[in-house]
Structures are given as C-alpha cells and as structure tokens.
Amino acid sequence: MATGWEPVLKEAKEAKIPVFLLDRSIDVKDKDLYMTTVTANNVLEGQLIGDWLVKTVDGKPCNVVELQGTVGASVAIDRKKGFADAIAKASNIKIIRSQSGDFTRSKGKEVMESFIKAENNGKNICMVYAHNDDMVIGAIQAIKEAGLKPGKDILTGSIDGVPDIYKAMIAGEANASVELTPNMAGPAF
Numbered sequence: 224m225a226t227g228w229e230p231v232l233k234e235a236k237e238a239k240i241p242v243f244l245l246d247r248s249i250d251v252k253d254k255d256l257y258m259t260t261v262t263a264n265n266v267l268e269g270q271l272i273g274d275w276l277v278k279t280v281d282g283k284p285c286n287v288v289e290l291q292g293t294v295g296a297s298v299a300i301d302r303k304k305g306f307a308d309a310i311a312k313a314s315n316i317k318i319i320r321s322q323s324g325d326f327t328r329s330k331g332k333e334v335m336e337s338f339i340k341a342e343n344n345g346k347n348i349c350m351v352y353a354h355n356d357d358m359v360i361g362a363i364q365a366i367k368e369a370g371l372k373p374g375k376d377i378l379t380g381s382i383d384g385v386p387d388i389y390k391a392m393i394a395g396e397a398n399a400s401v402e403l404t405p406n407m408a409g410p411a412f
Contacts, residue, residue, distance in 0.1 A: 265301030273309020285349035331358030
C-alpha cells in the first residue's frame with residue numbers, strides 16, 4: 224500500500240532510525256520521513272509491454288484483459304499507467320476487463336478463468352497483460368484448461384523475468400516479459 228505510512232515513519236524519525244524504501248514508493252506529505260527510495264521504473268515497464276503489443280498487433284483489433292497487482296500498490300498503479308499510456312495511441316487496442324490478481328499465480332488463474340467465461344470462452348480476448356509474471360503464469364494455466372493455446376490464441380505480456388516465464392516462452396506459451404533485475408536487491412537484503 225502506498226498510503227498510511229506517516230505514523231510509523233514519524234516514530235522511526237523520532238527514534239533516529241533511518242528508513243530506506245526498496246522496490247516500492249509511498250505517498251506521504253513529508254518526504255523527510257525517509258532517506259531515499261530505490262525502485263525500478265514501473266511506468267516504463269508497463270509502457271514497454273504496451274509498445275510491444277502495439278507493434279505486434281500492427282493495427283489489428285485487440286481486446287486486452289488486465290491482471291492488476293495488489294490494489295493500491297505503487298507498482299500496480301505505475302505498471303497500469305505505463306501500459307495505458309502506450310496503448311492510448313492505438314485506437315485498435317482496448318482494455319475490456321481489468322481486475323486485481325494480487326500478484327499471485329493462484330489469483331491470476333482464478334481471475335483469468337472468469338475473464339475467459341465472460342468473454343465468449345476467451346474468443347473475444349486478444350491478449351492478457353499482467354502486472355507480474357506469476358499472475359500471467361496462472362493465466363496461462365487457465366487458458367490451457369479452457370482449450371485455448373496461450374501465446375497463440377491469447378497473447379501474453381507481463382513483467383519481472385522470473386525463471387518460469389522463460390520456460391513458458393520456450394514452450395511457446397508466453398510472448399513477452401519485461402525483465403526486472405534489481406541488482407541492489409541481493410546486497411540490500
């Protein structure tokens with residue numbers, strides 16, 4: 224969540240405990256409550272997937288279903304914005320459904336199952352855009368269980384570059400993933 228951090232940050236500041244934010248930004252009025260933020264450019268990540276889709280469909284109509292991350296998370300907000308900005312220039316691409324998959328495979332699968340049922344057994348869906356790879360991996364399972372071919376009948380685009388997405392790409396079941404490689408994460412944790 225991007226909000227609600229002021230009380231604990233004020234306590235940390237009063238106790239002279241420096242706070243560094245990693246991987247997420249927050250929404251606070253007083254930016255002096257933390258030292259710095261180290262994050263990826265999540266807007267750019269969403270934009271790269273959107274740009275890939277615009278190029279891939281090359282003017283053909285494309286209905287997109289979106290698996291959002293956790294509601295209120297800065298990463299989900301930014302990745303949604305980047306993708307929406309990228310496809311805004313393409314009148315042939317529309318987001319027809321969007322719902323949180325909470326950054327999990329199981330929820331990604333569950334939400335994708337409902338999208339498929341609601342959209343003529345998936346026939347109205349051109350692409351699933353997920354705010355992370357885990358959700359799209361769950362969506363791939365739902366697509367297969369519906370008798371469709373992920374990566375062909377329904378294109379996939381996601382973000383993170385987890386090992387399983389590369390396996391799905393090799394199998395022809397995933398199309399695009401923006402790799403997130405926060406080199407600072409290992410040493411920071």
